[in-house]
Amino acid sequence: MIDLHDLRVVYPDGTVGLDEITLRIAPEEFIVLVGPSGSGKTTLLRTIAGFLQAESGALRIGGEDVAGVEPEKRRLGMVFQQHAVWPHMSVADNVAYPLKRAKVGRxxxxxxxxxxxxxxxxxxxxxxxxxxxxxxxxxxxxxARAIVANPRVLLLDEALSALDEPLRDSLRRELVSLTAVQRLTTVHVTHDRAEALAIADRIVVLSEGRIRQVATPEELLRAPATAQVASFIADAGVVAGVVQDGRVAAPTLSMSWALPEVELVGPAGGVVDIAVLPSAVEIVPPGTPGSAEGTITSVLFDRGFFSITVSLGEHSFRANLAGQRPQIGENVGVIIRRPLVYGRQ
Incomplete structure (x- = not known):
């Protein structure tokens, strides 16, 4: 069990690395930390590891308050992005290193x-x-070196990002299996959203040093807590809107929806954020009644369908298409159904 309560980390230059972080990680849980660059995910991992000290708040591992406890005394295993194996040592000596330091018998x-x-x-x-x-x-x-000393928590800092596919996919699968078999509590930092969704029991989404959402992968995709989370995790396009007279309007798109035609996330009134998931974008022939005029600006093949970007004036949205490959520059009709609507805090 890892318990973090109101954890705050401030760097020497005054930059706030973590702000009021409260999180409980269950035994044997596989947690993945994601967020844009500078969001605080690596800062959080390094604070758990003991490389950074919190200015305030509490951090307990296995019920033990570890404030001030040196990293090597926290009984944690850690794997970094770069392999960090010592070139002058054999494989066995590399793996044995933490045991030798602990004076374990030969x-x-x-x-x-x-x-x-x-x-x-x-x-x-x-x-x-x-x-x-x-x-x-x-x-x-x-x-192997990280797990040989039977750590109570395994910390992974972009541990797979230096590997090429399909090796990365193979090791990702092995990692999930190994941590389950060894019953390890695992905290993994990655910049790869697909990886996070594939391997996590729960995902912690951070930005600006704060937790924005903690959810299972399924919950995160189905119900992002904020428009920003929807944009980061699910490639949603976000536009400003307003709720008035029982409708949600997006003035810059010249579109509006009756309230029953949108997904309200929390109370919404006045100015709102409208998040449009790729699944909400329907591509139709130009001139289709009820559609807006759009232009395809990018096309990528993605395992059985085409992931496209379509431009509507100053805004761009992702959409998924099956069938014949669309062309960049092609004019299309765009219908947006059931966007997510978030009241502004």
């Missing part, structure tokens, strides 16, 4: 190193040097 070290290498698929690689390993194998060594 026989126990050999057994535990062998078990850890077997778990990450590197059985028989004990004597190899890192320069004889692939990038994926070096990252497996780093993972």
């Amino acid at each position: 026989a126990d070290i050999r057994r535990r190193v062998g078990d850890a290498l077997d778990l990450v698929g590197l059985s028989g690689y004990d004597a190899r040097r890192p320069d004889r390993l692939s990038g994926g194998q070096r990252q497996r060594v780093a993972l």
Whole structure:
């Protein structure tokens, strides 16, 4: 169990890294931290690890208040983006390092190193040097070193981002399986939204040092808490709107919807944000009644359909199309159905 309550981190230059972070992570839960650059996700991970100290608030791991406890004494395993294996050591010596520091007996070290290498698929690689390993194998060594001392929490800082696909996908699957089998509580930082949605039990979305939403992947896609979360996670286009006389209007789009035709997220009155998910955008032939005139500005193939960007004046929206490949510059009709409407705080 990890408990964070009103955690606040301020850097020496006065920049607020984390602001009033309150979060409870259950034992054996796989949590993924996501957010734009500078959102605070790495700051939060490094604070849990003990590399950064909070100015105020509380942080407890396994019921223990770890304020002021040095990183190496927190019983955490950590894997970084770069493999961080020592080139002058064999695979076995790399993995054994934390056990040797803890003065574990030689026989126990050999057994535990062998078990850890077997778990990450590197059985028989004990004597190899890192320069004889692939990038994926070096990252497996780093993972084995992180789990060999039976940590109470595993922390992953962009641990897969340096790997190429499909190796990254393969290791991602192995990681989820390994943490489940080992019953590890895991906190993983990634900039990859698809990765977060694929592997997390719950996702923590941060921006400007604050938590904006904590939800399962399914909940996050179905009901983003704010227009900004909808934009970051689900590629929603966001426009300003106004609620008046039982309708929601988007003046810059020259569109409006009756209140029963939108999804209201919380109370909405006066000025609102309108978030348009790709699933809400229907592409129709130009001139179709009720449609707006749009122009396709980008086309990407995405496993069975085309992900397009369509421009409507000053705004752009994502949409998904099946069938024949659309063309950049093609004029189309656009109908937006059931946008998400958020009252401004």
